[in-house]
Amino acid sequence: MPHRTMSRRRLLGASLGGAGAALLGLSGCGSASGSISAGTDHLTIWYWNGSLSDKLLTTSARGVPGASGLKVKGASIAGDYRGKLRTVMAARAYVPDLACLNSPIGDYFPDENEFVDLKDLGADAVEDDYLAWKWKSCISPAGRMIGFPLDAGPTALYYRRDLFEQAGLPTEPEEVAEATSTWEKYLQVGKTLKAKAPNHPYLVSQIAYVFRMALYQSPKQFVDADNRFIGDQEHVKRAWDLAVETYRQGLSARTLDGTPDFNSALSGGRIGTINNAVWYIGGLKDTAPRTSGQWRLTTMPDGPANYGGSYVGITRYCRDPEGAFAFLKWMLGPANQLKSYQEMSLFPTTPAVYSQPAMREPDPFFGGQIPVDVFGPAAKKAPVIFFSAYENTANTPVYQELTNVETLGKNPDKAWRDAMNAAERALAQRGVS
Amino acid sequence: MATLAQAPASDSTEEPVRTEAPRGRWRRHLPPYVAISPYYILFALFGAFPVFFSFYLSFHDWDGIGSMKFVGLRQYYWLLHDSVFWHSIVNTFEIWFMSTVPMLFLALVLAFLLHSQVRYSAAWRVAYFIPNVTSMVAMTIVFGSVFAQAGLANSLLKAVGVDGIGWLTSSLGIKSAISLMVIWRWVGYNALIFLAGLQAIPNELFEAARVDGASSRQVLFRVVVPQLRPVILFAIITSTIGGLQIFTESQVLFYSDDPGTAGGPGQEGMTIVLYLWQKSFNDLQFGYGAAMGWILFALIAVFAVINWRLVSGGDRDDRRGIPLLRKGGRNGR
Numbered sequence: 163m164p165h166r167t168m169s170r171r172r173l174l175g176a177s178l179g180g181a182g183a184a185l186l187g188l189s190g191c192g193s194a195s196g197s198i199s200a201g202t203d204h205l206t207i208w209y210w211n212g213s214l215s216d217k218l219l220t221t222s223a224r225g226v227p228g229a230s231g232l233k234v235k236g237a238s239i240a241g242d243y244r245g246k247l248r249t250v251m252a253a254r255a256y257v258p259d260l261a262c263l264n265s266p267i268g269d270y271f272p273d274e275n276e277f278v279d280l281k282d283l284g285a286d287a288v289e290d291d292y293l294a295w296k297w298k299s300c301i302s303p304a305g306r307m308i309g310f311p312l313d314a315g316p317t318a319l320y321y322r323r324d325l326f327e328q329a330g331l332p333t334e335p336e337e338v339a340e341a342t343s344t345w346e347k348y349l350q351v352g353k354t355l356k357a358k359a360p361n362h363p364y365l366v367s368q369i370a371y372v373f374r375m376a377l378y379q380s381p382k383q384f385v386d387a388d389n390r391f392i393g394d395q396e397h398v399k400r401a402w403d404l405a406v407e408t409y410r411q412g413l414s415a416r417t418l419d420g421t422p423d424f425n426s427a428l429s430g431g432r433i434g435t436i437n438n439a440v441w442y443i444g445g446l447k448d449t450a451p452r453t454s455g456q457w458r459l460t461t462m463p464d465g466p467a468n469y470g471g472s473y474v475g476i477t478r479y480c481r482d483p484e485g486a487f488a489f490l491k492w493m494l495g496p497a498n499q500l501k502s503y504q505e506m507s508l509f510p511t512t513p514a515v516y517s518q519p520a521m522r523e524p525d526p527f528f529g530g531q532i533p534v535d536v537f538g539p540a541a542k543k544a545p546v547i548f549f550s551a552y553e554n555t556a557n558t559p560v561y562q563e564l565t566n567v568e569t570l571g572k573n574p575d576k577a578w579r580d581a582m583n584a585a586e587r588a589l590a591q592r593g594v595s
Numbered sequence: 596m597a598t599l600a601q602a603p604a605s606d607s608t609e610e611p612v613r614t615e616a617p618r619g620r621w622r623r624h625l626p627p628y629v630a631i632s633p634y635y636i637l638f639a640l641f642g643a644f645p646v647f648f649s650f651y652l653s654f655h656d657w658d659g660i661g662s663m664k665f666v667g668l669r670q671y672y673w674l675l676h677d678s679v680f681w682h683s684i685v686n687t688f689e690i691w692f693m694s695t696v697p698m699l700f701l702a703l704v705l706a707f708l709l710h711s712q713v714r715y716s717a718a719w720r721v722a723y724f725i726p727n728v729t730s731m732v733a734m735t736i737v738f739g740s741v742f743a744q745a746g747l748a749n750s751l752l753k754a755v756g757v758d759g760i761g762w763l764t765s766s767l768g769i770k771s772a773i774s775l776m777v778i779w780r781w782v783g784y785n786a787l788i789f790l791a792g793l794q795a796i797p798n799e800l801f802e803a804a805r806v807d808g809a810s811s812r813q814v815l816f817r818v819v820v821p822q823l824r825p826v827i828l829f830a831i832i833t834s835t836i837g838g839l840q841i842f843t844e845s846q847v848l849f850y851s852d853d854p855g856t857a858g859g860p861g862q863e864g865m866t867i868v869l870y871l872w873q874k875s876f877n878d879l880q881f882g883y884g885a886a887m888g889w890i891l892f893a894l895i896a897v898f899a900v901i902n903w904r905l906v907s908g909g910d911r912d913d914r915r916g917i918p919l920l921r922k923g924g925r926n927g928r
Contacts, residue, residue: 245876251660269879273660370855420850421763422743554854555878561855562862569764569860584679591673592880 196479198256204233205486207260210243213312213472214262215502218493229488234260244269251276251477259480260489263473267299267309268549270475277308278476283487285310291496295546296511300473303387309473310490311511313502315439316540317375317467318459319348320446322363323529325434325456329358335460335531345376345404348463352413355434363434365413367424369405370564375437376401378467381545384556384585389594393556394582405564406574416568425449437462439469440509440537447527454527459536466540468547471511513542552594559584653885663882670886680887682862683870684894686770690866691838694774694781699830702782703823706789707815720790723783735776735847739763742772742848763848766863773864776844781837785830792826793819832902839895842868854878867891 199206204223207214219236226232237258239246244264250257251273263270270277280300285307289297292311300309319342327333331354332341342348352365366372377383377398384393392398408414415433417424427433429450436442446457474494476486492498499510504520515521516538524530550556563581566572589595653670655663674680705723709716726734741747742762749759762768796819804814820827845864849856854877858865867887875884 242876248659248879272658276660416764418850418856419853422740422746426743426745558854558857558878561853562857565856565860569761572861587677591883 195481196254196257197477197481198237198250198258199235200481204235205259205480205482205489207234207236207262207474207489208239208243208247208258209236209262210264211238211240212506213264213508214493215498215505215508217505218498218501222489222493226485226489226492228492229485232482232485232488234486234489234493254479257477257479259482260474260476260486262312263309263475265299265315265470265472266549266553267473268551268553270308271302271551274302274304274306274308276478277306278478278480278483278486280307280310280476280487280490283476283483285487288491288495291512291514293511293513293541293544295468295544296471298546299549309475310494312472312474312494313441313499313508314511314541314544315441315468315470316509316537316544317378317437317439317462317469318536318540319462320436320438320442320457320459322431322434322453322456323458325355325359325363325431328360329355331355333458335458335536338458339460342460342463345372345463349404349408349411349413352408352434353411356413359434361431363432364415364427365435366408367415367417367419367427367433367436368565369408369414369568370561371437372408373401373405373560373564374469375462375467376404376464378469378547379462379464379545381547383547383549383553385550385552385589385594387548387550389550389552391556391586391589391594393560393585398560399578402560402564402578406567409568409574414568418565429453439471440533441470441507443525443527443533444507455529457528458531459528459533461536461540466543468541468544471509509537509541511541513538516541550594552589552592555588555592556585556594559588649885649888652882653889655882657881658879659881666882670882671890673883674886674890679862679865680867680870683858683865683867686858686863687839687841687866690770690773690777690841691835693770694777695831695834695838697774698778698782699785699827699834701778702785702830703789703820703827704815705782705786706793707811707819709786709790710793711811720787723786725783726780727784729780731780731843732847734780735844738772738776738844739848742768764860766861769859769863772848773841773844777838777841781834785834788830789823789826792823796822828902828905832899835898835902836895839891839898840868841866842872845869846872867894 197206207219214236216236219234221227222234223236224233226234243262247258247261247263293314296311296314300311301307319338321338323333326338331351332338342351349365355365356362380397380401382392382395382397384391384398386392409416415424415427417427428446429452431453436446447454474490476483476490480486494511496510496512496515499508499512500515500518500520502508503510503515510516510521516534521534521538522532524532560581563572563577563584567574567577586595652663654665654667656666656670657663709719709723713719743749744759744761744764746762748762752759760768760771762772800818800822801814804818809817845858845866846869849859849864854873857873857877858869868891871884871887871891874880874887
C-alpha cells in the first residue's frame with residue numbers, strides 16, 4: 163500500500179512539475195533572444211496572404227540567390243495581422259526577423275525603435291530605384307527608415323464606358339480625363355450621367371471616397387510631423403466641401419463599401435464611376451463580374467494620388483540584419499517586383515519596370531485597355547504625404563460625420579463643426595493639439 | 596514513513612522555525628490542493644492576472660508596445676467627458692431593453708409549448724437551440740443581406756404593403772436589427788432554461804388547474820409564471836450580463852475594420868464593448884479601453900446588486916420583487 167501511494171504522489175508531482183517546467187520553458191525560450199527563428203538555420207518573415215509572392219518565398223526558403231547560406235522562410239499570418247505582430251512585440255518573444263507592415267506605416271512611428279534603421283544597412287544605395295514619395299514615407303519624423311517599399315497604391319478614375327456613351331458623354335480615356343480634369347468638372351459630368359444614362363446611375367458609391375481622394379492629393383493631412391493638428395485648415399475643408407457638394411447634387415448612391423446594397427448597385431450599373439487604388443481591380447472583378455469589358459480607367463480628377471500600399475521592416479530581434487537586408491534587396495528589387503506583379507498583382511514601387519512588356523498586358527475587364535498606362539504615370543506623380551501616428555484618431559470623426567450627412571441627412575455645417583470638435587478632443591487626449 | 600523523513604529537506608528553506616505538527620497537517624492536505632491546482636494556475640494566468648493588469652492599465656497611457664506612462668485618473672476623466680462613450684451606454688441599454696423583453700416573453704411561450712405534449716419535442720428543442728451554437732460572424736453576414744435596403748426584410752414588408760425601413764441607416768432601424776439578431780440567437784437558449792424550470796413544477800398543480808377548468812393562457816400566467824419566478828430572474832440577470840456586452844452583431848454588421856463606419860450611421864449601433872474594442876485595438880489606446888472595461892464592470896455590478904436584492908427579497912415576500920424589478924428597469928434606461 164505505501165508503495166502505491168508513493169508512486170501516485172510521485173506521478174502527480176512529476177506531471178505538475180512537468181507542466182510548470184513547460185510553462186517556464188515557454189516564457190524562457192522566447193526571452194532569450196526574442197526572435198522566432200532563434201536556433202534555426204533560417205530567418206523568418208511574417209506576411210499576410212497576398213502581400214508577398216509565394217513563388218519567391220519558396221525560392222528564398224531554399225536559399226536567397228546571391229547571398230550564400232542565407233535562408234528566409236515566410237510565415238503567412240491569418241486573421242488580425244497587426245494585432246498579432248504588436249502582441250509578439252509587446253511580449254518581446256517570437257518576434258519575426260522581418261515583418262510586412264500595412265499602411266499607414268505611421269502607426270509604428272511611436273515604436274520605431276522596434277525596427278532596425280535601414281539607412282544603417284546602406285539602404286541609400288538603392289534609393290534611386292524606388293518611387294520618391296514611397297521612399298520618403300518609410301522615414302519616421304526622427305529620420306529613421308523603419309520600412310522598405312513593398313507595393314504602391316496609385317489611384318485612377320474607374321468609369322463605365324457604356325453608361326458614359328448612353329449619356330452622350332465622352333467615352334475614351336483621354337477624352338474623359340479632359341472632361342473630368344477637376345473635381346468641379348467631374349461633378350458636372352456626374353449630373354449629365356445621372357440625368358441621361360438609363361436607370362439614372364450615381365456618380366460615386368459614397369461621398370467618403372471624394373473626401374479621401376481629394377485629401378490624398380494634398381501633401382498635408384490631419385496632423386503634421388511636429389504633432390500639430392492641421393485638420394481644420396483649407397486642404398481638409400476643400401475636400402470636405404467637395405464631398406458635401408457631391409451629396410447636395412444627389413450624385414452619391416450612399417452605400418457603404420462591401421455591403422449587399424453596394425454590391426448590387428455596383429453590379430447592377432447604378433454606380434457610374436469609382437475613385438480607387440490599383441489594388442481595387444481584384445475587388446471590382448470579384449464584386450461585379452458581369453460588368454466585365456464595360457469599365458475603363460483614366461486619370462483621377464485633379465490628378466493622381468496614392469491610397470494604401472505596404473512595407474517590410476526588419477525588427478530589432480533579427481540576428482542577421484545584413485542578411486535580412488540582402489533578402490529585401492533581392493525580394494523587392496525591380497526584377498522581382500515585376501514577378502510579384504505578374505503573380506500577385508502587387509503594383510511595383512520601382513518605376514523602371516512600368517515599361518516592361520510583362521506589365522503591359524491588356525486587360526479584357528477594361529475592354530483591352532492596359533492598366534499600367536494609367537497607374538504607371540499616376541504612381542510617378544503621386545504627392546509626397548506625411549502620415550502621422552495620430553492620423554486615424556483625427557480623421558475617424560470626419561469620416562463618421564460624412565456618413566451622417568449622407569445617410570441621416572445631418573446638416574453639413576453642424577457635421578463639420580462636430581467633426582472638428584471630436585477630432586481635437588480625441589487628439590488632445592493623446593497629447594496632440 | 597519515508598515521506599515525513601524527506602519532508603524537512605525540501606521545506607526547510609522556506610520556514611525553518613515551524614513546529615512539526617502543522618507542517619504534517621499541511622503535507623497531508625497538499626495532495627488534494629495539488630490535484631485541483633491546474634484550474635487555479637490557469638485561472639491565475641488567464642483570469643486573475645488580466646483582471647488586475649487591466650486595473651493597473653487603466654491608470655496608464657499605453658499603445659501596446661512602448662513604455663507605459665502613468666496618467667492617474669486622466670483616462671477616467673476623459674471617458675466621463677466623452678460623448679461617444681455616453682452615447683454607447685445609451686445605445687447598449689436601448690438594445691438590451693429592445694431585445695431582452697420580447698426575447699424572454701417569447702422564450703417563455705416557447706417553453707410552455709415545448710412542455711405540452713408535442714410530437715418530435717426533442718427535434719424542436721434542438722432546432723431552437725441551433726442559432727445559439729451557430730458562428731456569430733457567419734450569421735451576421737447573412738443578417739447583413741436580410742437587412743439591406745433591397746434585402747429580405749424590406750421585401751417582406753413590401754409584400755404586406757408596408758414601406759421599406761432603413762434597417763441599417765436609421766437609429767430605430769439599426770437598434771431593431773441588432774435586437775432581432777440577439778433575439779434570434781438567445782430565444783432558444785432561454786426557452787430551454789425555462790423548460791427545465793417548467794419540468795420541475797409538480798404535475799399536481801397543472802392537474803388541479805385543469806380540474807378547475809383553467810385555459811392554457813390561465814395556466815401560463817397563473818401557474819407557470821409565479822412558479823418560475825427564480826428561473827425568470829436568473830434568465831433576466833444572465834441576459835443583462837450578456838446584453839451589456841453586445842459586440843459582434845454591431846461590429847460585423849457595419850464593417851468596423853474601417854473606423855469611419857464603426858457603429859454605423861450616427862454611431863447608433865455603437866455599443867460599450869464595440870467602443871472599447873475600437874479604442875483599444877484600432878486606435879491602440881489600451882489604457883482608455885481598460886478604463887472603459889472597469890466602468891462596464893461597475894454597471895454590471897449595479898445590476899447584479901439589483902438582482903441579488905430581488906432574489907433575497909423574494910423569499911420573504913412574493914410581491915416585493917416585481918416593483919423592484921420595474922424600478923431597476925427604469926433606472927437602467
